[in-house]
Amino acid sequence: MKRLVLIIGCVCVLIGNxxxxxxxxxxxxxxxLDKMPDYKNAQEQLDQIxxxxxxxxxxxxxxxxxxxxxxxxxEVFLSSExxxxxxxxxxxxxxxxxxxxxxxxGINGDLYKKxxxxxxxxxxxxxxxxxxxxxxxxxxxxxxRANGPTIIYSNQKxxxxxxxxxxxxxxxx
Numbered sequence: 001m002k003r004l005v006l007i008i009g010c011v012c013v014l015i016g017n018x019x020x021x022x023x024x025x026x027x028x029x030x031x032x033l034d035k036m037p038d039y040k041n042a043q044e045q046l047d048q049i050x051x052x053x054x055x056x057x058x059x060x061x062x063x064x065x066x067x068x069x070x071x072x073x074x075e076v077f078l079s080s081e082x083x084x085x086x087x088x089x090x091x092x093x094x095x096x097x098x099x100x101x102x103x104x105x106g107i108n109g110d111l112y113k114k115x116x117x118x119x120x121x122x123x124x125x126x127x128x129x130x131x132x133x134x135x136x137x138x139x140x141x142x143x144x145r146a147n148g149p150t151i152i153y154s155n156q157k158x159x160x161x162x163x164x165x166x167x168x169x170x171x172x173x
Contacts, residue, residue: 026142035170067086070086133167
């Protein structure tokens with residue numbers, strides 16, 4: 001009788017351990033984003049916008065160099081009043097260039113806002129797909145291996161990236 005109770009107890013413990021183990025999976029969000037046409041389009045838009053803004057700033061920088069060169073060439077012939085006026089003109093252009101640089105590319109600048117507008121919905125879709133896969137597959141944790149060397153070894157059979165793409169309606173080769 002004691003043996004039977006002991007065996008039943010051991011079986012219960014083993015079954016409990018089996019069911020309490022968490023399943024883990026990983027995804028590669030860089031791989032997923034690379035396969036998403038919406039992301040590529042958004043990235044192209046951001047690159048174009050950024051390029052246009054950079055050209056605008058470079059044009060002002062070129063104007064500043066021209067003003068400085070002209071000022072240095074004419075400085076000897078200028079009255080103090082004209083010298084101050086030209087220095088102020090160069091200074092104002094430099095301030096304008098700095099303000100545009102900050103407005104477009106600053107921490108909360110226009111590029112950041114545009115990136116949030118274009119990329120955040122795509123990231124949210126990926127997150128929702130991952131969440132559904134995790135719930136359906138009873139995964140305890142999904143790890144993103146794209147950003148940093150946090151996983152030294154990973155078995156490909158646990159890579160859920162293609163499942164995420166499938167859930168998003170994107171078929172891979």
